[in-house]
Amino acid sequence: MHLSAPIAIVVAGLLIGNHGRRLAMSERTREHLDNFWELIDEILNAVLFVLIGLELMLVHFEISFIQAGMILIPVVVLARFVAVGVPVTLMKPFRKFTPHAIRILTWGGLRGGISVALALSIPNVPERDMLIAVTYLIVVFSILFKGLRSGHW
Known part of the structure; x- marks a missing residue:
């Protein structure tokens, strides 16, 4: 179909994230999923700021x-x-x-x-x-x- 793979992934993520949450997940599943991604976000932010702090020594x-x-x-x-x-x-x-x-x-x-x-x-x-x-x-x-x-x- 000669479509862009990154754009297709973004569209799929939007569809699954919006419609899939509402139609295919229970409230408990949504809660666990949200908690998981919040934890991943916090971990990646911590890693980012540790790396930024290490780089600061070279500035x-x-x-x-x-x-x-x-x-x-x-x-x-x-x-x-x-x-x-x-x-x-x-x-x-x-x-x-x-x-x-x-x-x-x-x-x-x-x-x-x-x-x-x-x-x-x-x-x-x-x-x-x-x-x-x-x-x-x-x-x-x-x-x-x-x-x-x-x-x-």
């Missing part, structure tokens, strides 16, 4: 990298505000959102595992060390400051 932090990171932290938060705020504002006539949805979604963003993995995948170019250091600084800000402050709504 070179220069004063200019730290300054760039401090300047870019508000830029990243502002970019997330725009990326969340524009679609939510445009969808408000069609869908009801919880109060302060834009603020919560802006502040409660991802904590950076994918960002660090992408930065570490950059080939050896002169800007690589700076990009990795700035990414680490933004992720540390996200984990420590944003993560700890998220419970104060």
Whole structure:
């Protein structure tokens, strides 16, 4: 049929995940399945952050990298505000959102595992060390400051 195997797998996963859960699984099976995947998620997150921590020992932090990171932290938060705020504002006539949805979604963003993995995948170019250091600084800000402050709504 000349179809893409990865796309076929994604479609099959969506069909099984949505319809299969509802039609072919008991409540107890769904609970066990959800618990299993939550455990796998936690284990993989722990492995990811251990690897990120080990890689951190190899990152070179220069004063200019730290300054760039401090300047870019508000830029990243502002970019997330725009990326969340524009679609939510445009969808408000069609869908009801919880109060302060834009603020919560802006502040409660991802904590950076994918960002660090992408930065570490950059080939050896002169800007690589700076990009990795700035990414680490933004992720540390996200984990420590944003993560700890998220419970104060």
